[in-house]
Amino acid sequence: MTESPMTARTVASAGASAGTVGEVLSGHLTAQAGAFLRALPQAVGEAGSRPGERSAAAAGAGAAGTAELLRCVRRIGGALHTFAAAFDCGWAEETRTELRWLLDLLAQEPAYLRRAVRLLAALDSLSETDPAGPGMLAGHAGAPKARALLERQLTLARTRAHTMLLQELRSSRLHALADRMTLLASDVPLLAGAAGQPAEELMPQAAAALTALTAGAHQLPLLRAATPYGGEGLHRLGASQPALPSARAAERPARAAAGDADAVVAADDAPWHRVRILAKRARYALEVCGAPSEELDALDRTLDRHQEAADAAVTVATAARTPRITPATAYVLGVVHADQRLEVEAARYAFGRQWPNLPHHGWHEWATA
Amino acid sequence: MTESPMTARTVASAGASAGTVGEVLSGHLTAQAGAFLRALPQAVGEAGSRPGERSAAAAGAGAAGTAELLRCVRRIGGALHTFAAAFDCGWAEETRTELRWLLDLLAQEPAYLRRAVRLLAALDSLSETDPAGPGMLAGHAGAPKARALLERQLTLARTRAHTMLLQELRSSRLHALADRMTLLASDVPLLAGAAGQPAEELMPQAAAALTALTAGAHQLPLLRAATPYGGEGLHRLGASQPALPSARAAERPARAAAGDADAVVAADDAPWHRVRILAKRARYALEVCGAPSEELDALDRTLDRHQEAADAAVTVATAARTPRITPATAYVLGVVHADQRLEVEAARYAFGRQWPNLPHHGWHEWATA
Numbered sequence: 001m002t003e004s005p006m007t008a009r010t011v012a013s014a015g016a017s018a019g020t021v022g023e024v025l026s027g028h029l030t031a032q033a034g035a036f037l038r039a040l041p042q043a044v045g046e047a048g049s050r051p052g053e054r055s056a057a058a059a060g061a062g063a064a065g066t067a068e069l070l071r072c073v074r075r076i077g078g079a080l081h082t083f084a085a086a087f088d089c090g091w092a093e094e095t096r097t098e099l100r101w102l103l104d105l106l107a108q109e110p111a112y113l114r115r116a117v118r119l120l121a122a123l124d125s126l127s128e129t130d131p132a133g134p135g136m137l138a139g140h141a142g143a144p145k146a147r148a149l150l151e152r153q154l155t156l157a158r159t160r161a162h163t164m165l166l167q168e169l170r171s172s173r174l175h176a177l178a179d180r181m182t183l184l185a186s187d188v189p190l191l192a193g194a195a196g197q198p199a200e201e202l203m204p205q206a207a208a209a210l211t212a213l214t215a216g217a218h219q220l221p222l223l224r225a226a227t228p229y230g231g232e233g234l235h236r237l238g239a240s241q242p243a244l245p246s247a248r249a250a251e252r253p254a255r256a257a258a259g260d261a262d263a264v265v266a267a268d269d270a271p272w273h274r275v276r277i278l279a280k281r282a283r284y285a286l287e288v289c290g291a292p293s294e295e296l297d298a299l300d301r302t303l304d305r306h307q308e309a310a311d312a313a314v315t316v317a318t319a320a321r322t323p324r325i326t327p328a329t330a331y332v333l334g335v336v337h338a339d340q341r342l343e344v345e346a347a348r349y350a351f352g353r354q355w356p357n358l359p360h361h362g363w364h365e366w367a368t369a
Numbered sequence: 370m371t372e373s374p375m376t377a378r379t380v381a382s383a384g385a386s387a388g389t390v391g392e393v394l395s396g397h398l399t400a401q402a403g404a405f406l407r408a409l410p411q412a413v414g415e416a417g418s419r420p421g422e423r424s425a426a427a428a429g430a431g432a433a434g435t436a437e438l439l440r441c442v443r444r445i446g447g448a449l450h451t452f453a454a455a456f457d458c459g460w461a462e463e464t465r466t467e468l469r470w471l472l473d474l475l476a477q478e479p480a481y482l483r484r485a486v487r488l489l490a491a492l493d494s495l496s497e498t499d500p501a502g503p504g505m506l507a508g509h510a511g512a513p514k515a516r517a518l519l520e521r522q523l524t525l526a527r528t529r530a531h532t533m534l535l536q537e538l539r540s541s542r543l544h545a546l547a548d549r550m551t552l553l554a555s556d557v558p559l560l561a562g563a564a565g566q567p568a569e570e571l572m573p574q575a576a577a578a579l580t581a582l583t584a585g586a587h588q589l590p591l592l593r594a595a596t597p598y599g600g601e602g603l604h605r606l607g608a609s610q611p612a613l614p615s616a617r618a619a620e621r622p623a624r625a626a627a628g629d630a631d632a633v634v635a636a637d638d639a640p641w642h643r644v645r646i647l648a649k650r651a652r653y654a655l656e657v658c659g660a661p662s663e664e665l666d667a668l669d670r671t672l673d674r675h676q677e678a679a680d681a682a683v684t685v686a687t688a689a690r691t692p693r694i695t696p697a698t699a700y701v702l703g704v705v706h707a708d709q710r711l712e713v714e715a716a717r718y719a720f721g722r723q724w725p726n727l728p729h730h731g732w733h734e735w736a737t738a
Contacts, residue, residue, distance in 0.1 A: 125600075125604045125605065126603060126604060128604075128605075129633075133604070133605035133606065134605075134633040134637075135604050135605070135606065135630075135633075136603050136604075136606065136630060136633075136682075136706075136707070138629070138633040138634075139630060139633075228718060229711070229715035229718060234495060234504065234505045234708060234711070235494045235497075235502070235505075235708075236497075236503075236504070237503050237504065237507075261504075261505060261507045261508060261509050264498075264503040264504075264505075264507040265507075268503075320696070320700045325696050326696065327689070327694050327695065327699035329696070330699040330703065331689045331699040331702060331703040331706075333700060333703065334699065334702065334703020334704040334706070335603075335704070335706060335707045336703075337505075337700075337703070338703070338704045338707030338708055338711070339603060339707055341505050342603070342707070345598070346597070346598035349597060
């Protein structure tokens with residue numbers, strides 16, 4: 001919590017207003033592109049240094065370069081999206097496409113690693129026998145088998161992601177993206193008309209990112225999420241959502257007719273995942289304006305947790321469809337699956353509590369400016 | 370919520386103080402024993418009228434006599450426990466033993482019925498495909514098999530309970546208990562010394578029942594339960610409990626060494642089940658004093674829900690150990706098991722919220738009287 005609520009005026013006086021649009025965006029993008037170029041060889045080295053290693057520890061140790069590269073990729077892409085008006089439209093679009101490609105490529109291996117850590121920790125906690133805090137599956141015969149199965153499948157997925165990463169790190173596509181970043185680090189290609197405007201002109205665009213986040217959040221069943229134990233993540237998925245546009249309502253019977261639980265759950269999670277992207281964009285936009293928000297950072301972490309629990313639940317459901325597993329293994333996977341959907345529900349509850357406290361309301365005046 | 374908090378003084382002026390201990394206890398027990406005697410033939414008739422029927426509907430329909438009999442048995446037993454000082458010790462003890470026997474006998478069949486309703490509803494909700502609110506197992510292949518398995522096992526258990534009930538309803542033990550109730554309905558065997566005292570003498574005994582409830586509740590991890598999604602029902606069972614007496618601490622390693630998840634979970638639930646009994650006793654004691662508490666009734670219902678979810682979870686865990694079930698069936702049972710433990714956690718959360726609002730504090734002055 002900040003001591004006094006952040007308003008657009010205080011932001012304007014503290015941050016972005018101290019120059020022109022060109023100065024603010026150049027300063028931000030030059031710094032991020034420079035960090036990108038420094039992190040790139042480190043990330044390549046990290047990926048190359050663990051060719052045959054499959055242990056979680058090896059993949060996790062010394063991945064600081066990859067993490068930093070991901071950080072820069074997200075911020076540059078976010079700025080190019082939110083402040084698109086200041087750039088050549090075609091160039092910004094192309095650059096964002098290439099950044100998204102690198103993001104997808106880089107993010108996979110750490111995501112599988114985090115998912116393995118999350119799921120194995122959940123399984124260990126559920127089957128814990130320590131009298132100081134045993135789990136509901138304490139000493140269950142299926143737990144070691146389920147653990148081995150999850151570990152094997154996630155290691156395999158991570159190895160595949162790693163192999164693909166190694167291939168692409170030598171590709172001409174990456175070299176071309178690095179060239180783009182070299183250009184950005186020295187000379188940000190701003191539109192002449194936009195660059196000279198006062199930095200306050202960035203405000204309506206940052207406000208638009210917040211407005212998009214607000215609109216996305218209002219599509220969520222927030223009231224329901226704010227009531228704990230509503231069964232939101234397990235039961236009655238998609239219920240109590242706001243009235244849907246007719247196009248989406250028409251999709252639903254088809255979805256249910258397929259009888260595919262994964263599709264049903266994915267449709268329930270989708271609006272939350274969209275809000276996660278909107279929250280990140282809003283977060284990076286505020287950083288550009290020199291007004292980072294701790295509350296928004298916390299909200300983003302909650303939505304990351306939501307995404308990771310939802311992805312982990314899908315992994316467990318997939319593992320449970322492995323042929324020839326024992327009923328005991330399947331049973332334990334069922335418990336872990338429900339536990340991860342409970343984590344999804346818990347993250348939604350946390351979001352429902354955090355959202356009303358977000359001090360973004362002062363920004364709305366900029367949206368109409 | 371009551372408009373103004375209930376205090377012992379207002380209770381004393383409103384209810385029990387309007388006579389002697391003998392008048393209040395006789396009035397209460399005569400009424401309850403009379404209701405017992407009216408409900409008994411109806412309950413016997415209900416049990417006898419469904420000899421071969423196994424459907425849930427048949428067992429549920431027209432069980433009003435059994436429900437009324439259970440109501441009276443609980444209230445008479447509670448009064449004999451809480452106000453034991455007014456009765457011949459041996460007679461009250463014997464009567465309570467016989468009432469407990471009938472309670473266990475009568476309660477089983479409806480409990481299995483409620484458990485079947487609860488579990489099948491949970492399973493149906495989890496595997497619901499209706500687009501208005503599908504579940505995380507929507508259309509899962511294991512759901513119909515898991516449903517059939519649970520229904521079969523619970524019907525079998527209910528049929529066994531019914532057979533035992535039919536046998537015992539013809540036993541001399543029941544006839545002897547009915548004779549005791551006939552005596553109670555006409556002439557309550559009060560100790561001469563106690564009967565003539567002013568009714569206010571009942572207050573310290575009712576207060577003692579509330580004090581026992583408070584002491585029991587203070588053994589519960591209430592702070593933890595009041596934080597939603599603490600993983601209380603699934604993970605870290607028995608953690609963050611208050612310091613245990615050394616005798617109980619010594620039990621724990623043995624429990625964990627057995628590696629039996631059911632035992633671990635049962636040990637975690639036990640203090641909550643004890644508090645449920647204490648809440649019922651306190652509730653019935655307040656009724657005797659003419660001061661029923663809606664808040665205490667609500668608390669009792671929450672603890673009933675806790676007990677029923679915990680029992681249902683055990684049933685699912687047992688069903689999952691059935692030999693030769695398919696992995697898909699076992700998987701669905703794992704999800705349902707976790708879902709019921711989540712219900713346990715939700716009930717604890719509800720208790721943690723209700724407990725501080727219980728307007729029983731005015732009663733403490735009677736405990737020291």
